[in-house]
Amino acid sequence: MSRQISPAAKRQASRKRLGGACKACHDRKVRCSLAKSGPPCTNCSLDDIECEPRVRKSQRGVGPSTVVSAQQAHDRTSVSATPSRQEVPGSFHLFGNHDKADVSISLVPPLEVDLDTRPATSHSRRTVPGNNSARKLDDLLRDSDGSHPIASEDLATCNERSDASCSSNYRPFRSHFSHFEEDDAPNTDSLPADTPMYGDPTGICAVANICEPEGADSSGHFLLPNGIFASLDLEDQEYLRRKGAFVFPESRIRESLVRAYFHYVHPFFPIVDIQDFLPKHESGALDKISTHLLWSMYLAACNFLEEDVVQAAGFTSRKEMKRSFYRKAKALYDMQHERERTTLIQAVLLMTFYSSDTEDKTGPWHWIGVAIGLSQTAGLHRNPHSTASRIPQYRQRLWRLIWWSCVHQDVWFSVGMGRPVRINLDDCDTQLPVAADLDALASGVPDTLREKYLPAGMPELSELFVELINLAIIQSNILSTHYRARQIRPSTADVMEVEKRIATIHEKARWFISSENLMVYYYACHLTLFSKSVLTVLYRPYLLRLSQRHTSSLSHEWYSSIDRKAQAAASGFNKILEALITADMVMECQNIICIALLPPMQFHLLNSTSSKPLIATLGQHSLDLCMLVANELRKTYFGASLLHQLFSQAQTQIRNRRAGPETTKITNPETQTTCLSHGSMQVSRDFTDTDIIRNLGSAFFGFEDDLNGDDFAMFNFSIDSPEGTPSNQRIRWYPELPIEI
Structure with missing residues (x-):
């Protein structure tokens, strides 16, 4: 007995989806762009022939009045060893019928053979009288025309097992995506599976592991054959x-x-x-x-x-x-x-x-x-x-x-x-x-x-990439430990363990730097730069605590050793920059170099403010080298322009502090004036580590609670309010940066 079809369903049933290829491309067995670009496809356009959409085999002879009942489908599947898909007259749209651009997908008959084949025990339908749960399941899944969507052998197997295992009679989760397949494909396993999908089988919304408990141990990965999408x-x-x-x-x-x-x-x-x-x-x-x-x-x-x-x-x-x-x-x-x-x-x-x-x-x-x-x-x-x-x-x-x-x-x-x-x-x-x-x-x-x-030396470059990922994992752990809002105070053993892991990567990079291959040398230099930068990221919070003289269980000597290690890492960073300059490779530097430059430049800027002339001169020269590289990279990367402008303004602020109090205008984003202001603040000529480090704390690095994520390019300046009490004022420095249109 056929099911009554509403007029709306008939209108949907009369629509035919385009096949994956036009007739000409299908006959020649070549790739067709019809599904994406619409008629004519690229091949027919080049050959100057008519581009005729191809109707799938399953649609030929299937009219609005032709309905395949579930029982007939079941009879065919029990006779034929190879299951074939049947299309019922009707279609539905993903996410409803509100958008005509949505993908039209043909309905899947309810009695397709399951993708996970189970051994057949009986071809007769039987029910255990005392099994109420099985009877309820039988009634729930019975179709309106009396057909039953569950294979009889599955139901018999279910009745012989406990009630908890009856859920295995549901169709496998994978089969609910069979509408992505081509109807005329001879073998569904050979279809191109280019659409990966993931559903956590242990997640809160995972219904599949309830319907199919034996699949709960799976990873939740599914490969869905490409659907046929409407053209633009x-x-x-x-x-x-x-x-x-x-x-x-x-x-x-x-x-x-x-x-x-x-x-x-x-x-x-x-x-x-x-x-x-x-x-x-x-x-x-x-x-x-x-x-x-x-x-x-x-x-x-x-x-x-x-x-x-x-x-x-x-x-x-x-x-x-x-x-x-x-x-x-x-x-x-x-x-x-x-x-x-x-x-x-x-x-x-x-x-x-x-x-x-x-x-x-x-x-x-x-x-x-x-x-x-x-x-x-x-x-x-x-x-x-x-x-x-x-x-x-x-x-x-x-x-x-x-x-x-x-x-x-x-x-x-x-x-x-x-x-x-x-x-x-x-x-x-x-x-x-x-x-x-x-x-x-x-x-x-x-x-x-x-x-x-x-490039030559691909095997060596592959090994360098593996170390690059290891370094990224280390840096992720550093950020999640040292730069979070609710900080976790690690022990000295934790810091030493991170140092060892970075040192291992650094040693491998040093070994590749000696290579005669120019590209291997280029990438080994980059990996070394990145490792030195990560070290300075690791040490930076401890230098803040050292300068602020925070009471801690860690000794002052340990903090001093961290300071020496940080200075050595920043110095080593500059040595690699010199090597890249000598090899004329600066203009080919990776874009991440603009970020890697930040931490070492902060330490160089800090040294340039030292009260000891020799340290101040060395810090200034080291900073000038980094600024030279950043200035060269400005031709390619906007991040380099940002970096160069940031430290240029920082140096200006330091010179202004040394020159004593002066009155200037505060930057006004509306008038686009860039004269930085300190008001009438009283500034001491003796600078502390905290002054400089904190001024750069907001630049790219700030995970401080009072920092807005959108306003990372700022300095914090301690100024005197009219009442004479110190306060903090944020001053933007970047309004005059060129905006590329």
Whole structure:
């Protein structure tokens, strides 16, 4: 007996979704862009032929009046050894029927064979009279036409077990996502599973472990075959065309961008599958590469292009080129052009390489948050269960690299922005990357492409990346221990343990610095710089306590030793900077260097205020070297401009204090005047460590309770109020910074 269908359901049933490919592309077995771009697809447009959408086999002959009953479906599944999917006339929309742009998905018949096949015990339906729970379950799941959605052998097995085990008769959680599959696919296991999804099986909202208790030990990872999405509206496509999102640079410029990317971005940010990307890009098959990902890769590579290439591309500077590429990538993101989740995470992560000004609401901090959210939705932060055999090893490797790259970015920008880290490592159990993971990304690349685009010494660079991630984990632990609102006071043993871990990384970096390979030397220098910077981050809170003479169980001698170690770390940082200057590598420095410069420069600034002339002179010279590097990097990074301006103003404040009290105007953001003011404050010529360190405490580093996260670029000045009582006043220093439009 067929089920009555409402007029609304009939209208929905008459709609047919587009197949994954048009008829021409399907016959030639080539990739089709019909689902994304709409008719005509790219191939038909190039061949100048008619682009005719293909109707799936399951829709042929299925009209509004044709209904497949559950009992008929059950009869067929009991006869046929190979289950086939049937489509019922009707469709539903994700998140309701309110938005016409939502994805239309065909209903799945209730009696599909479960994905986790169970041994059949009987083909007859039987019920144990005394089992009330089984009878209630039988009544609840009985269809209106008398058919039963539970296979009889499953019910028989359930009746022979305890009531608690009856829940295993529910359909597996995985089968509820079968509507993502192609209806005419001969084998569902061979479908491309590009959409990862994660649901914590132990979470509060986890219903699956109640319905299927035996799956509670799984990791919660699911691979969903790509759904067929509606193409973009004509207005959206026209908007992207006006933005130039589909117009790429000429071949010579593209090759330079890709070479710069794999030389200067990929070794410390390995989130792109080289053996999949390079052959497509080299052959000019850009339609087979994600447009969003491609522009994001070009954006990241702009930081390392030579000036003649930048000018040949029609731009006057790297910053202008980055701004143009960023706008294209952001337009693609806003239009939701990229549907594959893993590819979207890759593209968004690479968009963190762009920042324009302090008021940018979609700067690196924003994109890191987006990437982390998408990664956690896909389950990249959790290690797939050993039973997740459907997830290929190469995909698990790539996920590991993407996730730990998220951790690396999150930690360093947390330091740079003075904000708490987003990722709690206690919530993650993804395996740490190993060098073999990076090597596997390039294992199948032809030698010609390897020589043309990839740097020499890839195995050594892979080992350096592993140490870079270890350093990021150490820094995350330091921030969560020493720079939190409710601080945990660690013991000397804890500090020594962190020192040992950093020293191990530093020794490995020193070993690679002796390499004759220029790229290995370049990355080993960066890792050494980062390790020295992390050391100064570790020591900084203890120097504050030393200068403030806080009473503590720790001895004054121990604090003094921390001071010496911090000075040695800052001095070692400068030695590596000198090496990069000598090798003429400053203009190719990584963007994280702008953040790594901050802690050592604070110590140099502190030394420059010493009452001892020799120490003050050394501190000033060390600070000048860092300022020289920051000034050079201003041509590429906005963060370097921020850094240079910050310490220039700090030096101005110190000179003003030494010169005695003077009356100037306070910075007014509305009038854009930048003359810093201290009012009529009385300033002593004898400076303490606390004065200088506290003045820089708000800059990028402040986790203090009274610091607004948006106003990190400030100084705190102690001034005298009209009543003569000291007070604190915050003074902005950055209103005249150029804002890139």
